[in-house]
Amino acid sequence: xxxxxxxxxxxxxxxxxxxxxxxxxxxxxxxxxxxxxxxxxxxxxxxxxxxxxxxxxxxxxxxxxxxxxxxxxxxxxxxxxxxxxxxxxxxxxxxxxxxxxxxxxxxxxxxxxxxxxxxxxxxxxxxxxxxxxxxxxxxxxxxxxxxxxxxxxxxxxxxx
Amino acid sequence: xxxxxxxxxxxxxxxxxxxxxxxxxxxxxxxxxxxxxxxxxxxxxxxxxxxxxxxxxxxxxxxxxxxxxxxxxxxxxxxxxxxxxxxxxxxxxxxxxxxxxxxxxxxxxxxxxxxxxxxxxxxxxxxxxxxxxxxxxxxxxxxxxxxxxxxxxxxxxxxx
DNA sequence: TTTAACGATGTAATGTTGTAACGTGCATCG
DNA sequence: CGATGCACGTTACAACATTACATCGTTAAA
Numbered sequence: 551x552x553x554x555x556x557x558x559x560x561x562x563x564x565x566x567x568x569x570x571x572x573x574x575x576x577x578x579x580x581x582x583x584x585x586x587x588x589x590x591x592x593x594x595x596x597x598x599x600x601x602x603x604x605x606x607x608x609x610x611x612x613x614x615x616x617x618x619x620x621x622x623x624x625x626x627x628x629x630x631x632x633x634x635x636x637x638x639x640x641x642x643x644x645x646x647x648x649x650x651x652x653x654x655x656x657x658x659x660x661x662x663x664x665x666x667x668x669x670x671x672x673x674x675x676x677x678x679x680x681x682x683x684x685x686x687x688x689x690x691x692x693x694x695x696x697x698x699x700x701x702x703x704x705x706x707x708x709x710x
Numbered sequence: 711x712x713x714x715x716x717x718x719x720x721x722x723x724x725x726x727x728x729x730x731x732x733x734x735x736x737x738x739x740x741x742x743x744x745x746x747x748x749x750x751x752x753x754x755x756x757x758x759x760x761x762x763x764x765x766x767x768x769x770x771x772x773x774x775x776x777x778x779x780x781x782x783x784x785x786x787x788x789x790x791x792x793x794x795x796x797x798x799x800x801x802x803x804x805x806x807x808x809x810x811x812x813x814x815x816x817x818x819x820x821x822x823x824x825x826x827x828x829x830x831x832x833x834x835x836x837x838x839x840x841x842x843x844x845x846x847x848x849x850x851x852x853x854x855x856x857x858x859x860x861x862x863x864x865x866x867x868x869x870x
Numbered sequence: 871t872t873t874a875a876c877g878a879t880g881t882a883a884t885g886t887t888g889t890a891a892c893g894t895g896c897a898t899c900g
Numbered sequence: 901c902g903a904t905g906c907a908c909g910t911t912a913c914a915a916c917a918t919t920a921c922a923t924c925g926t927t928a929a930a
Contacts, residue, residue, distance in 0.1 A: 590879070608915070626879060628917065645804040645859050647887090647916060662844065664853050675847055683840055684822065684862060691835060692867030693824050699805050699861040702844060707852030748907070768886070786908060788888065807887060807916090873930080880923070887916065894909075900902095 566653050572599055576639045579655040583637045593617060594630045595651065598640060603670040604648030607631060643672060645701045660685070663701045668709035727813055732759055736799045739815040743797045753777060754790050755811065758800060763830040764808030767791055803832060805861045820845070823861045828869035 567575045576595050577587045597613045598605055611627045631649050634640035639655045642648070643663055650663075650672055660681035661674045681698055688696045727735045736755050737747045757773045758765055771787045791809050794800035799815045802808075803823055810823075810832055820841035821834045841858055848856045 586878080588878070606916070621880095623880070623882090624917075625881085625919090629879080644861070647807075662847065664848050664851055666853075667855075673851065675851060677847055680840075680843055680847060683843070684860065687822065687835055687837055687840060688824050688862040688864060691824055691833065692870070693826075693862060693864040694870045695827075696862050696864035699859065699863060700844065701804070701859040702848040702853060702856050703859060704848060704853040704856035710852070710854045746907080750908070766887075781909095783909070783911090784888080785890095785910080789908080871930100873928100875928080876926085878924085878926105881921085883919085883921105885916100885918070887914100889914075890912085892910085892912105895907090897904105897906085899904085 567655075569599075572651065572653065572655075576651075576655050579639055580633075580637055582656070585633065585637060590614075590622075590626070591630055591633070594627060595634065595639065598631075598634075598649060599651040601650070602672070604643040604646045604650045604665065604672050606648045610649075643701060644699050645703060646670075646672075660698050660700065664706070665701060665703055666706035666709055667703055668705055671706060673706075727815075732811065732813065732815075736811075736815050739799055740793075740797055742816065745793065745797060750774075750782075750786070751790055751793075754787060755794065755799065758791075758794075758809060759811040761810070762832070764803040764806045764810045764825070764832050766808045770809075803861060804859050805863060806830075806832075820858050820860065824866070825861060825863055826866035826869055827863055828865055831866060833866075 573592070573596060576599075577592070580587050580591070593614050594610060597610050597617065601609070607624050607627045610631070611622050611624045614622045614627065631640060631642075635642055635649070637655075638652055638658055640649050640651050641661060641663070643650055643665065646665060652661075653674075659676065659678060662677060662681065663672050663674050665672045681700060684698045684700060685696050688698070733752070733756060736759075737752070740747050740751070753774050754770060757770050757777065761769070767784050767787045770791070771782050771784045774782045774787065791800060791802075795802055795809070797815075798812055798818055800809050800811050801821060801823070803810055803825065806825060813834075819836065819838055822837060822841065823832050823834050825832045841860060844858045844860060845856050848858070
């Protein structure tokens with residue numbers, strides 16, 4: 551069994567940003583990556599960050615459209631979400647075809663997402679020992695440039 | 711450090727079925743589950759089993775349509791794929807929106823899928839220690855009825 | 871200062887994946 | 901024989917995602 555005696559979240563501390571602080575951190579991370587923090591990107595990030603469930607590109611497109619009083623096409627949203635994912639400002643939740651803001655951008659590591667089948671809310675666990683074990687197993691099997699997708703569907707404590 | 715001293719695939723042996731043997735095992739498992747092994751289900755499973763990449767419902771619909779000389783709607787394919795997934799004859803690969811035959815139906819446990827971003831082929835690892843750790847972490851966080859989705863995207867040994 | 875290049879966003883169309891609602895045929899069983 | 905249940909068909913649509921190309925503004929070179 552992995553991480554046999556070491557506590558799961560050992561040796562890893564985050565600032566769990568929220569609200570304005572999170573937006574600031576996101577901006578910093580994006581600029582750090584050599585990308586621009588435009589109004590559109592800011593709006594999309596802001597909307598994304600208000601969700602506690604993973605948000606689809608279309609959800610975001612609708613809300614940003616409202617906010618701006620002008621239609622923003624899903625297309626544009628996808629472009630920016632892709633950018634966010636590659637720069638680690640957001641994550642794609644594969645089992646939900648949706649996206650979620652990274653609550654600690656700038657901090658690069660794998661996440662484990664827990665998504666409730668009832669209420670749809672997603673939380674995440676950081677357990678580097680576990681995610682590293684998955685990476686290692688894949689590399690062992692001859693895979694390179696690995697990108698783990700670790701999600702758990704189930705019933706959350708509230709819905710259970 | 712993954713699975714520190716215990717070999718990864720400890721205490722777990724499979725028959726890795728293929729071809730006719732696999733179809734037989736699938737039929738047996740489905741009947742065991744109290745479901746019928748119909749012509750349509752047989753055809754869909756057969757087609758699914760020929761793929762080494764995860765197959766989309768539409769891929770399968772096309773091939774089964776050819777095979778039967780009559781259009782089979784994606785709809786019908788989805789119904790049967792869902793059945794296969796719930797009875798463990800097949801798995802859904804979330805990060806590919808596609809399905810793959812379970813090479814050892816009847817044997818119930820979590821899989822780790824490795825999907826190559828270049829050639830699309832998927833292989834799987836069975837590492838119960840690892841998957842159990844993921845389950846445990848989710849349960850620790852208050853989740854019940856957990857269904858882990860553990861996939862790794864990357865470059866396979868051939869494409870690397 | 872024009873103009874070329876580039877990056878960001880807009881627009882339109884289309885492709886892919888997934889579901890819902892309802893109908894039909896067929897077997898089983900009272 | 902009629903009722904029930906299950907598998908499958910048919911149609912329509914909803915949700916998710918991509919492609920190709922146009923426009924606009926800023927920066928850099930001529």
